[in-house]
Amino acid sequence: MTVFTLGLNHTTAPVDLRGRFAFAPEQLSPALQGFRERLRRALPEAALLSTCNRTELYVAAAQPGQVRELVHPAIDWLAAQGGVSGDQLRSHTYVLEQREAARHAFRVASGLDSMVLGEPQILGQMKQAVREADAAGTLGTTLHQLFQRSFSVAKDVRSSTEIGAHSISMAAAAVRLASQLFEDLKQIQVLFVGAGEMIELVATHFSARAPRMMAIANRTLERGEKLAGRFGAQALRLADLPQRLHEFDAVISCTASTLPIIGLGAVKSALKARRRRPMFMVDLAVPRDIEPEVASLSDVYLYTVDDLSQLVQAAGEKRQAAVAQAEAIIDAGVQSFSHWLDQRASVPLIQALNAQADQWRGAEIARARKLLAKGADVEAVLDALSRGLTQKLLHGALAELHGSGDGEQRAQTAETISRLFLRQASRNPTDERR
8 A cells, every 4th residue: 555645735835725625525536436447457545635724635545556557647637626737737736655644644634744843733623634535535555544543643642732722813913913913902903804714713802802792794694693793792794894994093804715715905995084094904814705806905904814824933941842852653553553554554455365365275284185085094184185285385485485596586586485384393382382
């Protein structure tokens, strides 16, 4: 078996390109089925992980040689999903195989490959990716093992290290930026667009600073009202946003929309109604919720997820010590998975050897029964049975030895046959107990 990962993330691709390859949870299963159909002759295992910071395709194939056969079609398939050429996508992607693919999966699950070191959301997103792959029928034994071991390693990292204790979350970074623009956050009005986990987290951080007013705008009013009730905030319909935008000093948006929901024209109108008072805007969505042209307006301070990453700072020696501990746990996990993968690769050979041995045994037993039925001596029949099995077992090895070429090749063949067939019987545990 072989495993590889094809992906792009916040270190290899800008936010606008990442946005092209963002899959909503309900899109993962159909996408995987489409990928399997595209490569139906190979029938690989596949799982798709998609977050605001990364899109990664995990693939397992039956034969090592299939990696080269699958990578290029996989890139072309992924490029088509984002509407770009394969060549354009290749310059922003990475392909990792075997041990390195496992190491990457373990680091992602543990939060070591995240924009915010140690952030916990990625683990839930990976589990969602596994559920969708399972629903699509593309998970398979190898990827199941890879991801279950990823979750186990991530659990060990979080319980044994302080990897998440020394980082600045995106939510905290947004509040820090806002406090740099406004003298007193208690005097501002804040609008949150969306009602997902990230908005809930950001709203929690902002509410701790007790702003004058908070509001939540969501496509589904009922869900928006439910979240707004937790923070004593107003609930707005998304359709009312253009008419109410001017009321807010800070706007933080994170929805699953495939198109921007706050356009340049709407922000211009809001600024005019605000008499040029500045607006602080944070777009945490991928694809973007706020048109990028909004950043060109002189009274708007617009930040994306990539901008916020610059505020994620190291926590000195404690952080480095936690990373080192986490990497050691991951190294052990990689070694264990590689050993399992190697054993998995020998399964077809073991099955073939057992089948061949059963065939030989069956043939010799059938011959022995015929001799016994004719009245042959039992000892002679048993002797013939043992000789027949022995000859069949040694035939291939002796033929290989006699057919060896030059001296060096013959010596290597002899060494291999000696190692396989000339182990000392006296060292057999069964003999030692006698």
